[in-house]
Amino acid sequence: xxxxxxxxxxxxxxxxxxxxxxxxxxxxxxxxxxxxxxxxxxxxxxxxxxxxxxxxxxxxxxxxxxxxxxxxxxxxxxxxxxxxxxxxxxxxxxxxxxxxxxxxxxxxxxxxxxxxxxxxxxxxxxxxxxxxxxxxxxxxxxxxxxxxxxxxxxxxxxxxxxxxxxxxxxxxxxxxxxxxxxxxxxxxxxxxxxxxxxxxxxxxxxxxxxxxxxxxxxxxxxxxxxxxxxxxxxxxxxxxxxxxxxxxxxxxxxxxxxxxxxxxxxxxxxxxxxxxxxxxxxxxxxxxxxxxxxxxxxxxxxxxxxxxxxxxxxxxxxxxxxxxxxxxxxxxxxxxxxxxxxxxxxxxxxxxxxxxxxxxxxxxxxxxxxxxxxxxxxxxxxxxxxxxxxxxxxxx
Amino acid sequence: xxxxxxxxxxxxxxxxxxxxxxxxxxxxxxxxxxxxxxxxxxxxxxxxxxxxxxxxxxxxxxxxxxxxxxxxxxxxxxxxxxxxxxxxxxxxxxxxxxxxxxxxxxxxxxxxxxxxxxxxxxxxxxxxxxxxxxxxxxxxxxxxxxxxxxxxxxxxxxxxxxxxxxxxxxxxxxxxxxxxxxxxxxxxxxxxxxxxxxxxxxxxxxxxxxxxxxxxxxxxxxxxxxxxxxxxxxxxxxxxxxxxxxxxxxxxxxxxxxxxxxxxxxxxxxxxxxxxxxxxxxxxxxxxxxxxxxxxxxxxxxxxxxxxxxxxxxxxxxxxxxxxxxxxxxxxxxxxxxxxxxxxxxxxx
Numbered sequence: 001x002x003x004x005x006x007x008x009x010x011x012x013x014x015x016x017x018x019x020x021x022x023x024x025x026x027x028x029x030x031x032x033x034x035x036x037x038x039x040x041x042x043x044x045x046x047x048x049x050x051x052x053x054x055x056x057x058x059x060x061x062x063x064x065x066x067x068x069x070x071x072x073x074x075x076x077x078x079x080x081x082x083x084x085x086x087x088x089x090x091x092x093x094x095x096x097x098x099x100x101x102x103x104x105x106x107x108x109x110x111x112x113x114x115x116x117x118x119x120x121x122x123x124x125x126x127x128x129x130x131x132x133x134x135x136x137x138x139x140x141x142x143x144x145x146x147x148x149x150x151x152x153x154x155x156x157x158x159x160x161x162x163x164x165x166x167x168x169x170x171x172x173x174x175x176x177x178x179x180x181x182x183x184x185x186x187x188x189x190x191x192x193x194x195x196x197x198x199x200x201x202x203x204x205x206x207x208x209x210x211x212x213x214x215x216x217x218x219x220x221x222x223x224x225x226x227x228x229x230x231x232x233x234x235x236x237x238x239x240x241x242x243x244x245x246x247x248x249x250x251x252x253x254x255x256x257x258x259x260x261x262x263x264x265x266x267x268x269x270x271x272x273x274x275x276x277x278x279x280x281x282x283x284x285x286x287x288x289x290x291x292x293x294x295x296x297x298x299x300x301x302x303x304x305x306x307x308x309x310x311x312x313x314x315x316x317x318x319x320x321x322x323x324x325x326x327x328x329x330x331x332x333x334x335x336x337x338x339x340x341x342x343x344x345x346x347x348x349x350x351x352x353x354x355x356x357x358x359x360x361x362x363x364x365x366x367x368x369x370x371x372x373x374x375x376x377x378x379x380x381x382x383x384x385x386x387x388x389x390x391x392x393x394x395x396x
Numbered sequence: 397x398x399x400x401x402x403x404x405x406x407x408x409x410x411x412x413x414x415x416x417x418x419x420x421x422x423x424x425x426x427x428x429x430x431x432x433x434x435x436x437x438x439x440x441x442x443x444x445x446x447x448x449x450x451x452x453x454x455x456x457x458x459x460x461x462x463x464x465x466x467x468x469x470x471x472x473x474x475x476x477x478x479x480x481x482x483x484x485x486x487x488x489x490x491x492x493x494x495x496x497x498x499x500x501x502x503x504x505x506x507x508x509x510x511x512x513x514x515x516x517x518x519x520x521x522x523x524x525x526x527x528x529x530x531x532x533x534x535x536x537x538x539x540x541x542x543x544x545x546x547x548x549x550x551x552x553x554x555x556x557x558x559x560x561x562x563x564x565x566x567x568x569x570x571x572x573x574x575x576x577x578x579x580x581x582x583x584x585x586x587x588x589x590x591x592x593x594x595x596x597x598x599x600x601x602x603x604x605x606x607x608x609x610x611x612x613x614x615x616x617x618x619x620x621x622x623x624x625x626x627x628x629x630x631x632x633x634x635x636x637x638x639x640x641x642x643x644x645x646x647x648x649x650x651x652x653x654x655x656x657x658x659x660x661x662x663x664x665x666x667x668x669x670x671x672x673x674x675x676x677x678x679x680x681x682x683x684x685x686x687x688x689x690x691x692x693x694x695x696x697x698x699x700x701x702x703x704x705x706x707x708x709x710x711x712x713x714x715x716x717x718x719x720x721x722x723x724x725x726x727x728x729x730x731x732x733x734x735x736x737x738x739x740x741x742x743x744x745x
Contacts, residue, residue: 033552033576055555057713059578083555084573086719092578092588107714108684114659115588137714138684144659161684168659215672216661216681217653243680243687243703285679288672 017042024050032077033058039065047101049074057085063093066394069101072125072155079106087112087142088126091119097394099123105130110156112142118388119143121151122395128158132181134239139165140182145218147171148387152395155179160239161246162187163204166194168218173385174199183240184209184249185231188224190216195385196226205238206249207231207273212259213245214289222261222297225382226268231255232307233272250275250314259283261297264381271307275314276329278304280344282337282359294359298343300379306331306350316363324368329353334371345376428459430483435505435527444523444538444547449483449507454545456509456520461486463612467599469628469641472726474570475562476510477518482595482614483507489616490595490609494623495667497592498615504528506592511540512560521556522574523547526584526592533590535580551577563728570723579720587654598623598666599645625666628732639736640666642729646718662693675704677743683707685714697742699734708733 020035020043022028032052035045041064049070054077060067067089069075079088088106091098091113099122103110110126113119126140140156143149144167154177156163163179164186166172172194178201179185185201187209188194201207208231212221231254240247249256252274257263258281270277278301283294310329313321322328330351334344337359346352354371357363428451434441441447451457458464462483470478484490485503493499500506505527511520520540527534538547539554553576559569575582584590600606606618625644626637644666650657651664660681663673672678675693680686680703688706695701707717708730716722 030552030554037551037577056553056573056576057579059576059582061578061581082713083571083723084713084720085579086713090578090582092581092585107712108719114656135685135714138682138686142682144682161682165682167682213681215678217658241683241685241687242689243691244683245679245681247687 019044021046023048028052029054036060047075051076051078053078055083059090061092064095066097068099071100072102075101077103082107091116106137108137109139109142115145118148120394121154123153125155132239136160150391157181184246190221192223194224197228199229201231202233204234205236205251206253206256207234209256214287214292225264227266230269263299265301266303268304273309274312276333277309277331279333281335300345302347304348306348346373430459440536442549468625469645474724479509481507484614492617497596502528537574582656583649593649598625635736696740699737
């Protein structure tokens, strides 16, 4: 019976997967977009080495397709002359693998995947090649409203919002990736069950951000582990257009946790962050979303290797603060907003500065004072996020 | 055999069958019948003429049961003039719906030709088709040839340089964008499935049109209490109704909980009750450069501080809204929305 079923499955299987090859040259827009439209589930769209000058956003809406280049420094999708669309490449189908190519100088976001479950971003580079500028696009890689996301070996440089941004999603791994010269290096927003590990975030305004914001379809962010990363020398002046939440991130922030329930920040190398290596804060704006919880709850900061921090804090009254604390601030900053038991633990053997600010109170009303959060019970850790073996295989 | 040739062979069989029917039917009328098989079968006809939507394609004289319609408040498409037709196969009718687009039977088609007046005559650039097949709607663009005699399939989209005179009498030169097939879906997608946008009761209801569709046997009913969207450019209508109508047709196909902009949390449908959800004093989430250093999507009383207007007034792809199909600004609509926001009660504090 088992044999018969297998035979039926074999007979019923669709036509053999094929590889569609697109080489560099004239009319790249139509040829590449044409290939993405012609692809069938199981196909590989192979983009050759070279520079592809594109005038519009590309998009893929076919499930189980792999887009593969010749390498992130060999296959360049160049959007300097982009005339339309909000991103360089948009993926709206499931089980897609993106690997081994670069997206450069998009007017808006680099690569967006929306409602695209089980997507793999592997060995991708997204870059604004003119360095950090307010005119750069917002997000480098931008999966949103998806479940099961693997971002592995990705490099993003120059995003005017977040280099690697995962929003309103669940079951997420961001690993072995590099974000530099962005406003936010890596940002996990309104998402659940995420691992951020083995990454390097450097020369951003803020290195790694874990945010939960109000008035969004998917809220209740949390269950995020940030471990084994390097968030160092995040010294980029903030160049995000105002109005965006990351425009409020102070230069020199290593890891920033805003709102969220259950965040582990452990075993990271944190140093060279002029405001703070770790900042823990409530959402500070007014909001009307009755389902939203603006407080960070159950945040465990422990086992990190904390280096130099707090030596040039980008906060109001910085000079007074520095003087009061012996020339530089403690490496961990907490806004001090509490409602009931927040369960915030900092056990890195370093001092913590609380601003003693109720949620929503203006920064000018801060009453900074040291806080000892080391006696808070440790939060039991959880096992790593596990994604389907097919996704891991695609990322090898 | 290329897919196009294979397609033509299959379609030609269908056309032959249709011709046979016509001959046997003894030409009771000079019937120009739509090629139903072309609508229904897999793949896409290589040319617009293959569908037979028009008795005279160059003049765009519609075939039998291909019926022109208009909308109270249409989508702005770079000042392009649009000729809209709907087709419902013989013996079938669309089903009225009070809120969603009408439920068109399988085999139906929506045909929309975009063009500009050039040297005193309408010059078509592209025709977009929505075809209702057994497995759902498909959306595809066709681009017209230079002499306007036919249009060819252009799944990957294209750009066409155009110069035209805008309503204020000013010439504008733009790179007109014919969307690729995925971009068609971007706007026409509800929860991942392609769906028509225009033919909704509220946007078709001008007091006469719904009843006319019923009389023509294309629609099952036209309730007297059908909702009616304001005309965005009707000076006699309240400004709130005009502005909300404009946002409903120009934004809400993406900005709704099941649309392409669902993650923004900004929903601009005409019936969205929550003010923050509609953008009033709502902070942006993923606006990037689109924020323009402004804090709120709509800052009531302060159009100059409202992100919505900043994005409408831009043609930079990293800023502009809508993201697709707009290479120039809709100045008259911007003026309307400025006035609308000015008249709102300002935020306190």
